[in-house]
Amino acid sequence: MTGHAETDGTTLDQNVVPSIDLPTAAVDALARSPDDDHRAPTIAVDGFRVTATTADAYTFETATERHADLSRAELADAAHDHDVLVADWYVFEHVVDDEGSRGAFLRWLEGATERLERLGRLDDGRTDAADASTSDAAERSEPTTATAIRDRFRSLASGIEHDWGQLRITATIADDGTRRYAIRHVDAAGIDRDHLEAHDDPRDARSIAKHDPDGRYRPLKTAPTLPTGWVFPDLDARECYETVETFYPATVANWDRERRGDLDVSHWHETMARQTGIYGLIETWDRGEGHEHVEWVAETCCADSQCLKRREWEYDAETALSVDGGDGAFPCREPCSLVVSAARRWTKLESEAERTYEFDLTPSEKEQLEALIDAVADGRVEEIREADLSEGANRYRTRFLRAKRFDDDGALRGVPTDPEEGTTDE
Amino acid sequence: MQSLVIVAHGSHLNPDSSTPTYDHADTIREADAFGEVRTGFWKEEPHLREVLRTVEGEEVYVVPLFISEGYFTEQVIPRELRLEGWDVDRWDSDGLSADQATLTATDTGQTVHYCGPVGTHEAMTDVLIRRAETVTDDPDVGDGFGLAVVGHGTERNENSAKAIEYHADRIRETDRFDEVTALYMDEDPEVDDVTDHFTATDVVVVPLFIADGFHTQEDIPEDMDLTDDYRTGYDVPATVDGHRIWYAGAVGTEPLLADVVLERAADAGADVGAAIERVRRTTAVAAGNR
Numbered sequence: 001m002t003g004h005a006e007t008d009g010t011t012l013d014q015n016v017v018p019s020i021d022l023p024t025a026a027v028d029a030l031a032r033s034p035d036d037d038h039r040a041p042t043i044a045v046d047g048f049r050v051t052a053t054t055a056d057a058y059t060f061e062t063a064t065e066r067h068a069d070l071s072r073a074e075l076a077d078a079a080h081d082h083d084v085l086v087a088d089w090y091v092f093e094h095v096v097d098d099e100g101s102r103g104a105f106l107r108w109l110e111g112a113t114e115r116l117e118r119l120g121r122l123d124d125g126r127t128d129a130a131d132a133s134t135s136d137a138a139e140r141s142e143p144t145t146a147t148a149i150r151d152r153f154r155s156l157a158s159g160i161e162h163d164w165g166q167l168r169i170t171a172t173i174a175d176d177g178t179r180r181y182a183i184r185h186v187d188a189a190g191i192d193r194d195h196l197e198a199h200d201d202p203r204d205a206r207s208i209a210k211h212d213p214d215g216r217y218r219p220l221k222t223a224p225t226l227p228t229g230w231v232f233p234d235l236d237a238r239e240c241y242e243t244v245e246t247f248y249p250a251t252v253a254n255w256d257r258e259r260r261g262d263l264d265v266s267h268w269h270e271t272m273a274r275q276t277g278i279y280g281l282i283e284t285w286d287r288g289e290g291h292e293h294v295e296w297v298a299e300t301c302c303a304d305s306q307c308l309k310r311r312e313w314e315y316d317a318e319t320a321l322s323v324d325g326g327d328g329a330f331p332c333r334e335p336c337s338l339v340v341s342a343a344r345r346w347t348k349l350e351s352e353a354e355r356t357y358e359f360d361l362t363p364s365e366k367e368q369l370e371a372l373i374d375a376v377a378d379g380r381v382e383e384i385r386e387a388d389l390s391e392g393a394n395r396y397r398t399r400f401l402r403a404k405r406f407d408d409d410g411a412l413r414g415v416p417t418d419p420e421e422g423t424t425d426e
Numbered sequence: 427m428q429s430l431v432i433v434a435h436g437s438h439l440n441p442d443s444s445t446p447t448y449d450h451a452d453t454i455r456e457a458d459a460f461g462e463v464r465t466g467f468w469k470e471e472p473h474l475r476e477v478l479r480t481v482e483g484e485e486v487y488v489v490p491l492f493i494s495e496g497y498f499t500e501q502v503i504p505r506e507l508r509l510e511g512w513d514v515d516r517w518d519s520d521g522l523s524a525d526q527a528t529l530t531a532t533d534t535g536q537t538v539h540y541c542g543p544v545g546t547h548e549a550m551t552d553v554l555i556r557r558a559e560t561v562t563d564d565p566d567v568g569d570g571f572g573l574a575v576v577g578h579g580t581e582r583n584e585n586s587a588k589a590i591e592y593h594a595d596r597i598r599e600t601d602r603f604d605e606v607t608a609l610y611m612d613e614d615p616e617v618d619d620v621t622d623h624f625t626a627t628d629v630v631v632v633p634l635f636i637a638d639g640f641h642t643q644e645d646i647p648e649d650m651d652l653t654d655d656y657r658t659g660y661d662v663p664a665t666v667d668g669h670r671i672w673y674a675g676a677v678g679t680e681p682l683l684a685d686v687v688l689e690r691a692a693d694a695g696a697d698v699g700a701a702i703e704r705v706r707r708t709t710a711v712a713a714g715n716r
């Protein structure tokens with residue numbers, strides 16, 4: 001799949017920088033920009049600069065050229081001669097118009113690393129583009145900015161792809177230099193859009209994300225159970241962001257904080273200590289006897305097979321968990337509500353004392369129990385074929401085990417669960 | 427830019443729990459009163475802890491889609507949103523009168539106007555009446571009809587019963603329905619005995635709940651004998667003991683609830699322009715349907 005085929009029918013050579021039909025609004029914005037420091041183009045960031053000497057006399061400069069005393073019409077000509085540079089400036093300053101997480105994400109989606117780096121790090125105060133580009137000498141010696149922008153346009157012409165969870169996002173470029181985006185399931189990467197259900201409203205992502213392919217409600221948006229078969233073939237920048245936000249809420253905001261070195265992580269211990277009401281009791285699960293139970297929770301809920309967020313929280317700031325946090329593109333900064341709810345259940349279950357039970361099982365029966373637990377834990381039950389009696393979790397195998405080993409009360413081997421209260425006996 | 431955030435409970439089990447929240451957010455988006463409208467949940471995503479990060483504006487109106495003042499509106503939401511210096515006294519409420527408090531969210535630095543829940547706003551009375559119009563498909567319903575407003579009861583939260591009484595009283599004062607009664611799921615007067623409380627043949631029953639779920643779709647229909655088994659559904663109206671029961675389901679699903687969200691934000695100082703009028707108009711039941 002190539003991106004340009006998604007947006008229009010024209011065939012673009014991958015090695016050619018597309019020519020841009022610069023919108024009038026871009027030239028208008030350019031003519032206004034010398035008085036507007038924040039949005040004025042700079043050579044370091046945009047590859048060119050416009051300054052005004054008088055009301056209607058402009059200077060247009062790049063790293064290698066300088067055109068002074070330009071009239072408004074001549075400025076427009078200069079802009080058209082450098083259409084790619086002006087279009088890129090215009091798109092980020094006036095179309096995307098955001099230096100927060102949305103703007104950062106849209107820069108990342110097309111590999112605009114030089115622009116992304118310009119978005120400040122929150123923790124050491126905002127270093128914005130204006131501050132970073134005051135050194136003219138440094139700019140002049142670096143024509144690489146313009147080259148990087150042209151390279152990016154060349155890549156956009158054939159489509160730049162990024163994955164976000166189970167989303168495959170393709171950024172392309174329209175004739176006027178604005179970006180178009182296609183979003184589909186990663187598993188639908190090679191499928192022609194005509195064979196997918198097309199959507200144009202970001203809110204459609206709500207109903208797509210609501211149920212898994214088996215029709216079960218998905219309580220965790222970042223579970224790797226997103227159904228496929230759909231495409232948002234032609235979104236603008238705002239719609240692209242909203243669609244991603246709907247599929248994976250707040251992931252962009254947290255990714256951006258992490259990128260800026262400012263992700264606030266709430267670890268297990270403090271998160272559970274914060275709970276009140278019916279969740280207040282979870283705190284009692286941390287009995288000062290280590291954190292093995294939290295390892296089990298993380299292994300259970302947060303593995304990549306269960307959740308695409310990369311777990312960044314640990315037991316506490318000093319005590320890391322040994323289980324892997326996963327490889328997701330976006331971080332998880334605290335135990336989610338699903339984990340908190342599950343923890344409440346485990347707090348109750350794990351308060352029980354262990355007992356010793358005695359069962360007689362054949363070696364194969366013991367292995368079958370293990371296979372059953374594995375199959376349920378890995379969500380493989382549905383895959384096991386009806387007649388595949390080599391699988392311990394096969395339905396006939398399981399029914400046979402039940403027929404042989406359960407008593408009328410459903411107790412294994414007739415051993416009561418609570419020996420004091422049990423009525424069945426061998 | 428002023429931003430609106432609607433916060434609600436959500437559910438790990440019930441896929442319909444979030445539906446009214448999304449629907450009302452969409453209605454308000456279309457009415458164009460806010461630069462952005464976002465939703466946040468206790469049990470879904472974005473979580474209350476993170477929803478403010480998805481908001482680009484600096485001036486945020488937060489409206490809880492909850493029925494009454496209580497544990498969630500007073501403790502959970504302000505804590506999870508990290509509203510600096512929150513104390514329930516900031517609302518100075520008698521259990522029904524919370525309007526708003528202006529605080530700073532420590533997480534994002536935004537100014538948050540934290541509003542009282544939709545359920546206790548006086549405009550909610552209109553939504554209950556509108557719900558009766560919708561379920562009967564009659565914009566003039568009232569004459570010859572009884573109306574029951576149903577709530578949980580005081581078991582978990584005394585303010586919940588206060589809200590039910592408050593709206594039942596207000597509807598009664600309009601003289602629009604022949605009889606108006608507040609009924610409860612877990613205390614007297616009980617919804618089980620709904621027909622004992624009305625002489626009118628036709629009775630509209632509206633649960634003061636935000637979303638349809640276990641209580642409104644399973645418990646209440648079975649308690650009222652609309653059906654033996656909720657899975658087989660029930661008729662609207664259903665005949666019980668010689669009465670016709672028009673069971674409306676959760677009031678929170680009524681499109682006019684978007685108006686209450688707007689009113690809450692407007693009371694807190696949001697400039698909503700003509701949006702309230704627009705929402706009232708677009709969500710109305712067409713006249714002459716019956």
Ligand code: SF4
Nearest residue numbers: 301302307332335336
């Ligand atoms: S706590 Fe675990 S399961 Fe929940 S969102 Fe984070 S990584 Fe995923």
